[in-house]
């Protein structure tokens with residue numbers, strides 16, 4: 001699936017990533033700036049926080065308890081569309097996914 005990352009500076013980076021990869025991994029492997037992912041994807045750092053475009057947000061499975069808890073402590077403003085990108089696994093229906101990178105992760 002193709003993911004469009006809208007960066008802090010307003011530019012968009014589009015990357016193609018394989019099914020099964022997380023949005024966080026796709027960002028890191030393609031050097032998308034603004035997603036730190038300090039814990040490497042084990043849902044303990046919250047520095048992979050992103051805003052999911054509303055059109056796609058509804059297609060995602062609900063966050064589990066651990067993700068919900070971590071979302072309480074994100075560095076940037078938490079919004080209704082906030083998610084941890086390491087917990088979003090790519091599936092075919094997410095092709096065209098638009099992800100907004102938050103202002104800060106620290």
Ligand code: FES
Nearest residue numbers: 039041046048086
């Ligand atoms: Fe650490 Fe997602 S990479 S919580």
